[in-house]
Amino acid sequence: MPPDTPPSSAPEGAETMQRMVALTQRALAASAQVQSRTVAQATGSEYSLMDAATLSRAFTNVWAEMLSNPQKLMETQIKAPASMAEAIQSFFTPPEDSDVKQSRDRRFSDKSWDDDPAARLYRDTYLAFEAAITGLLDGMSKDDKDHLRVNFYTRQMLSSLSPSNYLATNAAARNAMLETNGNSFLNGLENMLNDLDRGEGRLDIATNDQQACEVGKDLATTEGEVVFQNELMQLIQYHPRTEKQHAIPLLFVPAWINKFYILDMQPKNSLIRYMLDRGHSVFVISWVNPDKQHADKDFADYMTLGPLAALDAIRALTKQDRAN
Numbered sequence: 001m002p003p004d005t006p007p008s009s010a011p012e013g014a015e016t017m018q019r020m021v022a023l024t025q026r027a028l029a030a031s032a033q034v035q036s037r038t039v040a041q042a043t044g045s046e047y048s049l050m051d052a053a054t055l056s057r058a059f060t061n062v063w064a065e066m067l068s069n070p071q072k073l074m075e076t077q078i079k080a081p082a083s084m085a086e087a088i089q090s091f092f093t094p095p096e097d098s099d100v101k102q103s104r105d106r107r108f109s110d111k112s113w114d115d116d117p118a119a120r121l122y123r124d125t126y127l128a129f130e131a132a133i134t135g136l137l138d139g140m141s142k143d144d145k146d147h148l149r150v151n152f153y154t155r156q157m158l159s160s161l162s163p164s165n166y167l168a169t170n171a172a173a174r175n176a177m178l179e180t181n182g183n184s185f186l187n188g189l190e191n192m193l194n195d196l197d198r199g200e201g202r203l204d205i206a207t208n209d210q211q212a213c214e215v216g217k218d219l220a221t222t223e224g225e226v227v228f229q230n231e232l233m234q235l236i237q238y239h240p241r242t243e244k245q246h247a248i249p250l251l252f253v254p255a256w257i258n259k260f261y262i263l264d265m266q267p268k269n270s271l272i273r274y275m276l277d278r279g280h281s282v283f284v285i286s287w288v289n290p291d292k293q294h295a296d297k298d299f300a301d302y303m304t305l306g307p308l309a310a311l312d313a314i315r316a317l318t319k320q321d322r323a324n
Contacts, residue, residue, distance in 0.1 A: 033200065076135065086124070223239045231294070233309075245279050263284060
């Protein structure tokens with residue numbers, strides 16, 4: 001073997017293959033879960049994130065309105081092919097280096113979108129089509145619900161068609177896959193499967209590192225305990241941090257979208273600890289994560305089972321008729 005021959009990558013290749021097999025098995029299981037959820041939504045036994053009937057009616061109404069005033073539609077039909085023709089022409093006659101400008105669209109910021117003629121064609125054709133449809137949407141934009149629905153979902157569909165989303169048309173993604181022996185692709189697949197697992201068949205895309213912090217260890221470290229609970233919340237009472245406390249207790253009611261520990265992130269920025277250090281007796285509501293069992297709950301339930309129930313429990317515990 002020549003001295004400059006790189007060492008064998010067989011162990012690394014075997015490890016990648018094992019990982020691929022494991023992820024394929026997970027993908028098959030996830031596919032079954034997605035199909036089961038889709039059937040449940042179609043039969044009405046599970047809540048769907050999109051009301052297909054309402055959306056279909058919105059597109060029908062907007063399309064009928066568009067046909068009644070076809071000038072804007074005709075302008076789009078003329079403009080889009082012309083722009084696409086320019087994109088195709090640039091494939092055969094590439095621009096000079098001085099004419100190439102880095103795209104302001106962050107989806108196409110990588111240099112490969114300019115260097116690779118095929119990638120440039122995909123990008124420019126897509127952007128021409130997207131600009132034409134977006135212009136059409138902007139021209140008919142109104143504030144009624146049908147137009148808002150059509151505008152929103154059409155833009156989502158346009159974004160999903162971007163060539164930057166697909167391995168076959170994204171040169172940067174292909175290069176990364178080759179440089180990492182396929183691990184960049186497997187990382188993406190694993191992230192998607194984790195999102196499906198978390199959403200139980202629905203793509204619940206993570207926006208943060210779920211393992212970065214542990215409640216009670218890295219945040220929400222102020223000592224306390226649950227002293228009351230019902231189907232919508234738990235009531236936490238925090239341990240005193242001063243020899244004496246004010247007679248009137250203090251109740252925090254976090255917004256439903258937040259967790260109770262938004263008030264107790266770390267000792268240096270904990271509002272709960274700050275109040276305890278100043279002699280207050282502190283209680284906090286921790287809201288339950290609602291699911292289908294809570295589908296019939298309304299604002300009145302959150303009021304009676306939230307702050308009002310908490311105040312009753314505080315009154316019983318502290319023997320005080322008032323609370324802040």
